[in-house]
Amino acid sequence: MFHIYCPYCEEHREEEEFHPKGQAHIARPADPDACSDAEWGDYLFFRDNPRGIHHELWVHAVGCRKFFNITRHTVTYEILETYRMGEQPTITAESLAREEKADKVQVADGGQQTVGASDAALASMKGAQA
Numbered sequence: 480m481f482h483i484y485c486p487y488c489e490e491h492r493e494e495e496e497f498h499p500k501g502q503a504h505i506a507r508p509a510d511p512d513a514c515s516d517a518e519w520g521d522y523l524f525f526r527d528n529p530r531g532i533h534h535e536l537w538v539h540a541v542g543c544r545k546f547f548n549i550t551r552h553t554v555t556y557e558i559l560e561t562y563r564m565g566e567q568p569t570i571t572a573e574s575l576a577r578e579e580k581a582d583k584v585q586v587a588d589g590g591q592q593t594v595g596a597s598d599a600a601l602a603s604m605k606g607a608q609a
């Protein structure tokens with residue numbers, strides 16, 4: 480059992496009160512009629528599946544019943560922050576990579592996110608790119 484901070488109730492509540500609802504910050508196309516089938520299909524069906532930082536939509540189902548966003552690390556499952564709808568995350572993969580470069584932690588070239596990856600995983604990723 481762990482607790483999740485609801486930004487509307489402004490307190491930590493048991494995880495069982497919450498439900499994940501998928502990727503956050505998916506913008507509906509302004510003019511759906513102008514979209515190609517590929518663009519519309521991408522909007523409807525395709526979601527990011529990163530190794531590392533992921534922004535997710537959650538609902539406090541057995542509480543205030545409001546939707547909010549969570550920044551979660553998909554490797555460690557650590558919830559790094561929660562924030563209200565309409566707000567932007569303060570922690571992103573890019574901001575974390577910048578901090579880690581400043582701390583001289585290895586980050587793979589080519590923008591590939593390697594936050595939390597083991598040395599063996601990094602080596603296999605580099606091997607796959609070669």
Ligand SMILES: [Zn+2]
Nearest residue numbers: 485488539543
């Ligand atoms: Zn709540």
